[in-house]
Amino acid sequence: MREALQKFGGKLAGMVIPNIGAFIAWGLLTALVIPTGWLAELGWMSEDTAGTLTGNLVGPMIKYLLPVLIAYTGGKMVHGHRGGVLGAVAVFGVIGGAAFELSSGATGDPPQFLGAMVIGPLAGWVMRVIDDWLEDRTPAGFEMLYNNFSQGFAGLGLTFVGYWVIGPVMSAIATAFGNMVEGIADAGLLPLADIPIEVGKVLFLNNAINHGVLTPLGSTDVAESGRSIYFMLESNPGPGLGLLLAYWFAGKGLAKLSAPGSAIIHFFGGIHEVYFPYVLMNPVMIGAMWAGGISADIVFVATDAGLVGPPSPGSIFAYLPLLPSGAGGAAFGVILGIIVGAAVSFVVGVVLLRLFPVKDMKDTDADTDIGDMMPAIPGLETSY
């Protein structure tokens, strides 16, 4: 079951991850040029110019560029460049065919990330089926003609399918999902989302959750308000830092010695996987992650904090350029949430480690002495 989830989530994330740079570029652009963005707030750009740039650049990029990249990547995953091209074409049908209205009255022409994730691989599959069928039926010398026109007609057909079928279905799903998420957020329950997120993370579903679900959700948010909390729910480096510092302070053996190096890699390098073993080896420690994550999310919600793009990797260095502008304490809220997350997970982590001490990490050597443990500290010279 976990494997199936990992595979599915991995496919979703696999359509987004290779394009993360584009999401970040768009996020940075948005942060700078929208009317509530940095340049306008600092008075270096007029509201008019900001509006024009937003309409000409920010809007089209998220409406077209990002879904097209996702759909192309999805199609490519299934049937290479040919599948990718068909996916890129077909997604325009989906983009054209989906607009919705939420029960809150918010209407949207939301970026079709989910639609792209559906039609991309679908187009790849269609192209593969067509190519397989045509393979033995193509007369010599007609390959190029068949190739080009099979793709052309497939593109036409899939665009209509996207427009008349998939678009409206995506719209219905987006409406339902959007209502649900708005409901959760309005009820102030968003911080509780940390519970499944932290579990998912240590089961290596972190990328699936972050880039398969939260990044598309967040990008839609950013288009409306210039920042989004969704980019932080999985990527916040605070709680993991607290956990690792707790091991350094109150842990034992290999875990204690390797914790500081891991903490640096986690917090500054943004490779969260380094903390997963520390939870897996002593599962009760997920309590520290929950405490830290939920506290941080509460701070984020309370300060209306958000980032302008997906921080990838989840490093403090990736957070800083993506801080939102103006709007009172939003940027401050991000930093505060990170600090609170780290502090709470540290305190809870120390308590848990004292109550439920970890057995020393199993080593293949029967006798482990300090000399054997030294190499576990990254950065120290190993003597091989």
Place this chain on the structure above:
Amino acid sequence: MSEVVVKQAGDVKLIVLACEAGMGSSLMTANQLKKMAKKAKLDVTVIHSAVHAIPEQADVVLAHAGLAKQAKTKAPDAAVVAFQMFFNDPKIKGVVEQLKAGEPITSEL
């Protein structure tokens, strides 16, 4: 029931470090392994990869225990070795030492 894959030390040419996305921890751990292999003067290529994109020619695949099953599914002919910690886990060190001593690598899955 498929049999357990055993790779003779001389046959190991490509070692793959696999992680979920293929960008973060696998790259980091692959670089560690590269340094270790260089110091041990092993004649192997070490690369990193997403677990869903492990190349067919992989002889040995190293992955965190949580991903080992997926790695095995993607690379049934490779010897899969699972580690627990991303830094100097004894398993990672062990693969280098075994290859240096000319010992075969047995797949754990």
